[in-house]
Amino acid sequence: MTQNPTTKARTLLVVEDDVTINQALSDRLVAEGFAVVQAYDGPGAVAAHAEHQPDLVVLDVMLPGFDGIEVCRRVQATRPVPVLMLTARVEETDMLVGLAVGADDYVTKPFRMREVVARIRALLRRVDRAQELAASREPRMELGDLTIDRAGRRVSVGSAEVHLTPLEFDLLLTLAAAPGTVRSREDLMREVWGWADARGTRTLDSHVKALRAKIGPDRVRTVHGVGYAMETGR
Numbered sequence: 001m002t003q004n005p006t007t008k009a010r011t012l013l014v015v016e017d018d019v020t021i022n023q024a025l026s027d028r029l030v031a032e033g034f035a036v037v038q039a040y041d042g043p044g045a046v047a048a049h050a051e052h053q054p055d056l057v058v059l060d061v062m063l064p065g066f067d068g069i070e071v072c073r074r075v076q077a078t079r080p081v082p083v084l085m086l087t088a089r090v091e092e093t094d095m096l097v098g099l100a101v102g103a104d105d106y107v108t109k110p111f112r113m114r115e116v117v118a119r120i121r122a123l124l125r126r127v128d129r130a131q132e133l134a135a136s137r138e139p140r141m142e143l144g145d146l147t148i149d150r151a152g153r154r155v156s157v158g159s160a161e162v163h164l165t166p167l168e169f170d171l172l173l174t175l176a177a178a179p180g181t182v183r184s185r186e187d188l189m190r191e192v193w194g195w196a197d198a199r200g201t202r203t204l205d206s207h208v209k210a211l212r213a214k215i216g217p218d219r220v221r222t223v224h225g226v227g228y229a230m231e232t233g234r
Helices: 019-031 042-052 068-078 092-100 113-136 166-176 185-193 201-215
Strands: 011-015 035-039 056-060 083-087 105-108 140-143 146-149 154-157 160-162 182-184 220-223 227-230
Touching: 011 019, 011 042, 019 035, 019 113, 035 042, 042 056, 042 068, 056 068, 056 113, 068 083, 068 092, 083 113, 092 201, 105 113, 113 166, 113 185, 146 166, 166 185, 166 201, 166 227, 182 185, 185 201, 185 227, 201 220
Parallel strands: 011 035, 011 056, 056 083, 083 105
Antiparallel strands: 140 146, 146 154, 154 160, 182 227, 220 227
């Protein structure tokens, strides 16, 4: 583990089988004030996650042992954590598979270091903001047969509990906070992802698609050219 001893840093797990890329990225993140744990394959990543309990995982898709999709599935099943995936794959189907198992965002290779750092900081801000909002509002919300337990971060439709990834839960909570109100894509990117612009709207659309698949296709309404709205219940 590489660590900057002068700061009380958030811990990041960097998983990349290319030793040169892994070290370059880790060095940059340490310089940015983070503590860094490194792993180079699927099994090593799962073990490092269990041992060090990082605040965020930077995860390459293509890994020896088993791939990043399987790593993400396993870590989210044991201890949910924000995941930024590094991938050369840009097809929507690949992105949706990653989102379905708990990835929060993607950066495609080749990437710029400053872009990775910006995405990491945005994801960490989102986690902090979500915790603050959950603590400051009523612990339970009901929209028809959809129930949201803020404190427990649990969602159910009727009597069936629905498993959402951390980011899917935050997106649902943001939309449900003002049911029937159209939220612009820019507002959602800023409030949920912490981005100041809409450069990640493809990520937003993919998360909405994944969310609809879990809670029902008619609960989140698309307002073309504007954004999305949460239906008031049924």
